[in-house]
Amino acid sequence: MPMTICKNDNITEEVICAHGLRIDEYQKIIALIGRMPTLTELGIFSAMWNEHCSYKSSRKWLRTLPTEGSCVIQGPGENAGVVDLGDGKCLIFKMESHNHPSYIDPYHGAATGIGGVLRDIFTMGARPVAVMNALRFGRPEHPRTRHLVTGVITGIGGYSNAFGVPTVGGEINFDQQYNGNILVNAFAAGIAPTDGIFSSKAEGIGLPIAYCGARTGRDGIGGATMASAAFDGQKRPLAVQIGDPFMGKCLLEACLELMASNAVVAIQDMGAAGLTCSAVEMGAKGNLGIELNLDTVPVREENMTAYEIMLSESQERMLMILRMGKEKEAEAIFNKWGLDCSTIGKTTDDLRIRVFHQGQLKVDLPIKVLGDAAPEYDRPWIESSKKTPMNTASVKSVDDLGSALMKLLASPDQSSRRWAYEQYDTLIQGNTLVCPGSDAGVIRIDGDEKRALAFSSDVTPRYCQADPYEGGKQAVAECWRNITASGATPLAATDNLNFGNPEKPEIMGQLVLAIKGIGTACRALDFPIVSGNVSLYNETNGEAIPPTPTIAGVGLITDWAKMATIGNIKEGDCLILIGGDGTHLGQSIYLRDILGKSAGTPPPVDLAHEKHHGDFVRSQIKNGCVHACHDISDGGLILALAEMLIKSGCGAEIDPGSDPYHAKLFGEDQGRYILAVDSSKVSFLIQQARTAGVMVRHLGIAGGKNLFVNDCFTLPVPQMVIAYERWFPSYMKDKSAC
């Protein structure tokens, strides 16, 4: 093989720009390698130094997040985070965005989003056990929205249903600020033996590097670079990958089988920036060099160049470093599952990545600078002017608060998501205990008599927009609260930070402040961030999305027989309000959807109050005192209660307290829960709460078929059910579900 680089590429300023690199970054490349790069090398730098792979704008701030805790085995830095579940098992999980591709091609964009995050999990040795998805679309009336909703939801179902992993939760919201940039954030979790976690860190010199899985095509070239640029409204169809869940499922089984045979030293999936990123990461992490011969890469298209093979984002591919002499064993397992397996290179000791193709040396770069020495920016940021707090007395109370509730139940953001989640297989694997539509999705730990896992994904973008710091705190607190409401102990979280263009100081300010808020809340609630993903440049024609730092968390339930769900209210149960009455209407759903206004500050999160009240609720659930539990969030007390009654098929009589009723019913004060408690256990619970200094109030009694709110209104629950279930199918013009 020739050891000098071929120099026949003409790198013009235009070519550099098309690769999303700045001229000063190109100068840095030349200084680092001491010559002009080849086109393939430029593609590699572009892929490794883009925002998506290098986190160059966010790294400085991500480092401030708390990543350690008593249960944390692996924090950020690997494909996913790992927490200890005890009993020799661990949970591996991550959330990742696939926003840009899903806007261009909603079905395949969303499907490969799920496929990609699933690979991140099983590349570490875990069998995936649950997925969730947090989706944000433009306003319902926007001409593209219905098409995007249909494509994204069928794409998610298309991949996860066939792959065989239950969807246990998620979010769907509509807001005109996502008209040109939808968000598709996919979460996946898997269980692995604690002594069988695999890493991407290469070890050992001269070991075979195996390429396993689907063949390489021309799809997705430049995908990671695309994900790091703002949209100009032009389609770039070549950059969307096509997923194949069947191959994904076979890849999972083949990988787990090979891992169990002790043949794998290190493994990395080929995701963003494909072969380039996985090869560089494995070598750089292990302080080793990598040598690849592209002639042995299985391809499915003819005449592919080194550039294309290195940067393709074809799906369902893995790169592995095998123990010496294990090539045949690997090949046999992968061929059994109908997949390719080919030795394409070896590890070396000289810290360089060398790529040969058709007898030419196409790439010869120092490996460390591609990862570790990627540019890092301390981008200027400013805090946008703070909103003025709203006086509740200045917020109009509508005459008929019952009609206001009915309107919210049938509104795009608050109505039932059944139309979406019934298209997902929520039951597969036989461990699902709580399906989507509750606070947290819950699954049993496979093979465990008692223990279960709770999952929730949360963020309130309108809060984040009004105050990124408080909004960041609130996203963490709500996730922690949802997990708590099922009776689980929150363990750790993953963050998916979706923002606009960080080169604008006010957007950078949103990112910085949201991360500060997330960090503060995670520290106070002992809820470390163990993995994550940053998606910037979510802008179209200069219009940015609202700051959307999605937080997905996991919790552990010690005995699922005692867990609480949203829909388990029994006739005669006492309804208890924990955390105080509603007062705060700034940035509330009432203000936005009933009065058509956006004003004020979001409800502040008192983290000490949050923790204290949450811990109390969890202890009562664990004591077996609580039949049903729901946290109070969007739409306040009355929407939370309405959801509980709808899911329980039961009415209630409650005392909202004194006027102003609109604040009592719709206030979105944080750190609050409604509990349904067996009447024989109520006095005990109230006494316990008072002793613990927890704000507690007897709200009313469950029973009958009506929701009766003293001094305000009476509504029949069956009518509420119809309103709640109607919006989504009628919006989608789905006659079969109406």
Add this chain to the structure above:
Amino acid sequence: MQSAIIQFPGLNRDHEMSLALQHITGRIPYRIWPTETVIPNVDVIVIPGGFSYGDYLRCGAIAARQPVMRVVHEKAQNGVMVLGICNGFQILLEAGLLEGVLLSNASLKFVCREVKLEVLNTDTAFSCNYRKRQIIRCPVAHHNGNYFAEAETLKRLEKNGQVIFRYAQGYNPNGSVHDIAGIVNAKRNVLGMMPHPENFMEEAHGGTDGRALFTSVLRYARKELFI
């Protein structure tokens, strides 16, 4: 009682099917790879749900043409019980072990929800532990569960008591003709059904109405019942 699961790549409900069989029979089912041409002596052969070969071409079409299916055919002819659930039902139809076809759901969407079924015939190895006309709860999860057959075939199936499970009134999730959820062959030793009894076996599943299907098979295998 001994059982075997046919392990077509892409099937994904094999895990809970295996647990259900283990739970009822106390024995771990054999796993049979599709290229195999021998199946050990078993009382029941099961093809679970999923997406065999990605459901490419047509649901079940590729699986139905794998070498192992010739053996399944022979065993069925010799009276061995064969159970196909969801994709397994689609495979049995493609293989010609059962009559009719499964089209795309009328909604053209995947559907995962709990439905109610009526047990029409308890005079089979798969249903003898249910009561006739019993209404049971059971989940479905599929995209192509819309059963169809020509009028003449339907008439014969109904007349011979080959329709074992029907979606209860108001619960048809896919548009199946005659609300058909599960049928047997004329010899009544091959059952195909879309709903998932293996996902409704214990309290954790939200109900246990699926158990009686497996205990029926066990009872038949133990010769406690002659049909």
